[in-house]
Amino acid sequence: xxxxxxxxxxxxxxxxxxxxxxxxxxxxxxxxxxxxxxxxxxxxxxxxxxxxxxxxxxxxxxxxxxxxxxxxxxxxxxxxxxxxxxxxxxxxxxxxxxxxxxxxxxxxxxxxxxxxxxxxxxxxxxxxxxxxxxxxxxxxxxxxxxxxxxxxxxxxxxxxxxxxxxxxxxxxxxxxxxxxxxxxxxxxxxxxxxxxxxxxxxxxxxxxxxxxxxxxxxxxxxxxxxxxxxxxxxxxxxxxxxxxxxxxxxxxxxxxxxxxxxxxxxxxxxxxxxxxxxxxxxxxxxxxxxxxxxxxxxxxxxxxxxxxxxxxxxxxxxxxxxxxxxxxxxxxxxxxxxxxxxxxxxxxxxxxxxxxxxxxxxxxxxxxxxxxxxxxxxxxxxxxxxxxxxxxxxxxxxxxxxxx
Numbered sequence: 001x002x003x004x005x006x007x008x009x010x011x012x013x014x015x016x017x018x019x020x021x022x023x024x025x026x027x028x029x030x031x032x033x034x035x036x037x038x039x040x041x042x043x044x045x046x047x048x049x050x051x052x053x054x055x056x057x058x059x060x061x062x063x064x065x066x067x068x069x070x071x072x073x074x075x076x077x078x079x080x081x082x083x084x085x086x087x088x089x090x091x092x093x094x095x096x097x098x099x100x101x102x103x104x105x106x107x108x109x110x111x112x113x114x115x116x117x118x119x120x121x122x123x124x125x126x127x128x129x130x131x132x133x134x135x136x137x138x139x140x141x142x143x144x145x146x147x148x149x150x151x152x153x154x155x156x157x158x159x160x161x162x163x164x165x166x167x168x169x170x171x172x173x174x175x176x177x178x179x180x181x182x183x184x185x186x187x188x189x190x191x192x193x194x195x196x197x198x199x200x201x202x203x204x205x206x207x208x209x210x211x212x213x214x215x216x217x218x219x220x221x222x223x224x225x226x227x228x229x230x231x232x233x234x235x236x237x238x239x240x241x242x243x244x245x246x247x248x249x250x251x252x253x254x255x256x257x258x259x260x261x262x263x264x265x266x267x268x269x270x271x272x273x274x275x276x277x278x279x280x281x282x283x284x285x286x287x288x289x290x291x292x293x294x295x296x297x298x299x300x301x302x303x304x305x306x307x308x309x310x311x312x313x314x315x316x317x318x319x320x321x322x323x324x325x326x327x328x329x330x331x332x333x334x335x336x337x338x339x340x341x342x343x344x345x346x347x348x349x350x351x352x353x354x355x356x357x358x359x360x361x362x363x364x365x366x367x368x369x370x371x372x373x374x375x376x377x378x379x380x381x382x383x384x385x386x387x388x389x390x391x392x393x394x395x396x397x398x399x400x401x402x403x404x
Contacts, residue, residue: 006275008384009343013312015271016284019291020316023243025174031162034154036215037172038318043148048138049164052085053102056133060093060115060122061106064130074121079103093122102134109133141165151321153215173319179220179238180207183231183250183259184297187223202370203248203295203302210306211246213403214314224250224258231258232266239290244317246310249297251283259294263287275384277342278367279305291317298367304345304379307402323404327397332380333358336388343384347376348396359396378402 007015026040055061062073076092079085081099088094088105096102096109107130114126141147147165148158154170162170187201188194201223211218219242224231231250238245250259251272260283263269267287274282278301283294293310295302315323333353336344344365351360359380362372378398382388 006273006280006342007271008275009308012271012274012276012282012284013309016293016309016313017316019270019284019286020313022317022319023173023176026171027174028169028171031159031168031170034159034162034170034172035156037154037170037175038215038320039148039150039152039154040171040173040319042146042150043162043165043167045141045143045145045147045165047166048143049141050135050137050139052137054135055096055098055100055102055109056135057109057111058097059109059111059133060124061088061096061103061109062093062124062128063088063090063106064108064128066091067124067128072118072121072123077103107131107134149321151319153318153320153323175215175217176314176317177219177241177243178211178216178314179242179245180204180211180218181220181222181224181234181238181245181247181259183224183226183247183257185226189223202299203297206299206302206370207246207248207306210303210310210403214311215318216244216314226250226258228258228262232262235259235262235267235287235292239288239292242290244314245287245290245292246306247292247294248302249295251294251296252281259283259292263292263294267292274305274309275342276305276308277340277344279308279345280342282309296367299370300347300373301367303370303373304347304367307379307399308345311402325397325401325404327381327395327401329393330396331356331358332361332388332390332392332394334361334388335390336382339385339387340382341384344382346380346382347372348380349375349377350396358391359394 073093075095076089077086077094079094079096079100081097085101085103088103094103108128110124110128116123182201182203186198188198190200220238224234247259250257263285267285269285271284273280279296281296282305285292295305347362348359350357362375378396381395
């Protein structure tokens with residue numbers, strides 16, 4: 001097949017992104033239930049965080065100008081976290097704890113490990129400078145500044161930041177509703193006996209896991225019979241119930257590959273065949289206005305094409321902004337001697353070679369070998385029309401980053 005017959009991977013991604021329409025519906029959820037949701041509005045800081053100067057350590061609040069090398073300071077007060085701080089009497093110290101608000105008149109805190117306690121007070125065994133061990137008001141967030149932008153995916157740290165701002169409920173986009181349609185009369189659900197010619201439907205469970213990691217809801221999950229009528233009617237039903245349809249198989253050129261044909265006849269097919277290995281028979285189009293992403297049928301190809309092409313499209317449909325996958329540049333611990341017109345995504349993982357970390361490839365890169373992805377931690381990229389030798393610097397993307 002000539003390279004002109006295949007769409008370059010980057011062009012395919014751009015094609016999908018140009019047709020991605022973010023979910024318009026929003027929801028208000030409790031902060032405790034907001035993990036992995038996408039913010040539907042900007043969040044600005046309502047008040048300084050922290051709201052007042054507070055102690056970074058357990059110790060004693062003092063005024064640095066009151067100290068001398070042999071000064072004994074009486075302890076005139078005690079401030080625990082959550083108590084009103086009061087004022088520091090000149091020439092004295094106030095016992096203070098981490099997080100406690102700084103008393104008026106104090107300008108530094110001495111940690112308790114630098115203090116000797118006597119019957120008459122305390123002696124400080126360290127140099128004290130103004131401002132030491134004090135967390136200043138607003139040092140984390142200042143009132144009115146942008147804390148989190150619309151389109152941010154909420155991780156545990158964003159949950160904590162919102163909590164520090166006093167936010168109890170969060171406005172987020174509704175979850176993307178995705179239909180999974182696996183094609184093939186040979187597919188059997190796990191737990192059932194296999195007849196001759198049948199195989200277990202692994203793609204369904206791969207996609208269920210991938211979509212859960214991506215923060216999507218599965219609106220429909222079915223196995224299609226290999227007929228034009230069943231394919232067409234199910235695609236139409238899925239289009240009415242979903243924001244996105246993902247199919248596996250049925251997008252090649254065989255007589256039983258009906259997904260591509262139905263899109264051409266009854267919907268819209270705007271992209272077919274990508275210069276990717278695995279993943280050449282990828283299709284994209286729409287049925288009744290609902291986007292349809294047609295993945296290949298081979299198990300490893302489903303995983304790879306979802307991560308490489310499907311995830312950028314899903315992020316855009318979720319309203320996520322500013323997501324960049326950087327990857328790493330590392331030496332190859334494998335070689336590829338024959339160049340290909342397709343960009344190859346090699347199931348790989350980091351390993352320690354004689355001269356340091358290298359990227360190792362699974363020996364069998366067949367698109368039907370899903371065990372390779374269980375061995376691997378990510379994908380190494382072999383660019384189009386290039387060979388790879390041991391020690392050549394290549395790009396590597398971890399599964400975790402690809403699904404971020």
